[in-house]
Amino acid sequence: MASKVDQLLTAYELVVNEPWSNALSGQERVWFLVYDPAEQRKVDLRIGDFEMATKKAGKRWITISLKKCFPIWMASHDYKEEYFNDPETLVDQLESEFKKFAITFLIEEINKQGTDDKTLIAVRDISALFGFNRMSDILNGCANSFKGRMLIFFPGEYDKNQYRLLDARDGWSYLARPITA
Template sequence: MNTFDDILAAYTKQVLLPWAADTPPVGRIWVVWYEKALQRRFTGRLGEFEHATQKAGHGWHHLDLAPWFGKWIARHEFFAALVEQPKELRGLLPDIEDALVSDMKGALAACSPNDVLAVDGCGALFGVARISTLISRIADSVPGRLLVGFPGKHSGGVYRLLDARDGWNYHAIPIPPDNAL
């Protein structure tokens, strides 16, 4: 199991590497994966990632997805009815995903090719949106780097959110690197 300091050291090493302007979308996505028990520590010490990024000469932006769904559903026109019949939420999952992609693209639009957009709180979307789908839908919009905080497992190129959902294979750059054969 990696400690927070191991993860931060791996990130620092990655952010110090030169950035090529023609890096394909898959190379602009960095997934910082960590044991789900480290979620609070990761969120609480995210400022250390910001510091490492700025020290490497890059800009920093942050998007916290943890409160996103609560805010979205509270503004929904059928909020009261959905509270009474929560199973009806399943029918809104495509709308939820579209709104989330739109918000993430909005955050990316504020970034330059020299910036990192750090996305935290992915675990709060469990059962609402798939991180793999979100990343796939926004990858072409990433001007600099997208850093995704991922509470779960990574092995052999396969990510498992919260160790609960079936794994998905995405060719992002894992931090820390995957040492599986």
């Protein structure tokens, strides 16, 4: 019997090999690779297999990690010392300023590598933003800033068009395509 990650890779291969329509909206060009958070390390170890499947399908693979997004924002913040002393004062900044920063961060990372209609942007480490901002807000802010497809490595669950990151937050409805095992 195939492992969950093998099943996920097989499901991904089917999707990445389909013809890519240019008539989709930005939100519809986003794919969520949904897996149990307990499988995160196994998925990380198999990233090369997802890349290879993408290239085998004749598509370009680029990867973007969100792991450094929050630390970069916090390190450049004028009031970081005050926030470390009283973290609750940071809440308003997260909703307004950090959300803008995260959207800009992702757009700039996409632009650095350039995309075309045959590029797949693999976005990893989205859990690094958990508790700071909603991934749905960030994706809505950058959905029209890329060509090709965006693959979100999503440790969580998908049920009835609702996505729940790390199985902890209320889900959100999104037009993205789920890829599940």
